[in-house]
Amino acid sequence: MKPIDRKSGQAIQLFETAPRTVYSIEALGRIAGVPRREILIYCRHHLLSPVADPQYEGYYFNDEAIRTLHHIEYLHNLCGANLEGIKMIFHLMNEVESLRSELRFLRQ
Numbered sequence: 036m037k038p039i040d041r042k043s044g045q046a047i048q049l050f051e052t053a054p055r056t057v058y059s060i061e062a063l064g065r066i067a068g069v070p071r072r073e074i075l076i077y078c079r080h081h082l083l084s085p086v087a088d089p090q091y092e093g094y095y096f097n098d099e100a101i102r103t104l105h106h107i108e109y110l111h112n113l114c115g116a117n118l119e120g121i122k123m124i125f126h127l128m129n130e131v132e133s134l135r136s137e138l139r140f141l142r143q
């Protein structure tokens with residue numbers, strides 16, 4: 036769901052996903068409020084990955100994809116980051132998490 040403008044006084048609605056649920060590209064678009072075309076662009080730029088499941092045909096996504104799509108939309112629409120900038124931010128976020136994990140390991 037898209038964030039609601041805080042000036043309007045409406046609250047942000049959160050979507051709770053069910054574990055191990057797989058969503059079609061159309062369902063993902065409705066949940067996140069993102070057009071199918073944009074989701075396909077994000078997939079083509081490797082920002083979003085469909086779940087690989089041989090029993091299904093087409094694009095299907097899990098709850099992690101919903102969170103990722105929300106992050107992409109936030110960075111793109113509210114922060115003004117382009118697709119390459121979003122890739123760089125995701126890469127840096129992964130590096131930071133990796134370093135944090137390594138630091139936790141070293142502290143033990």
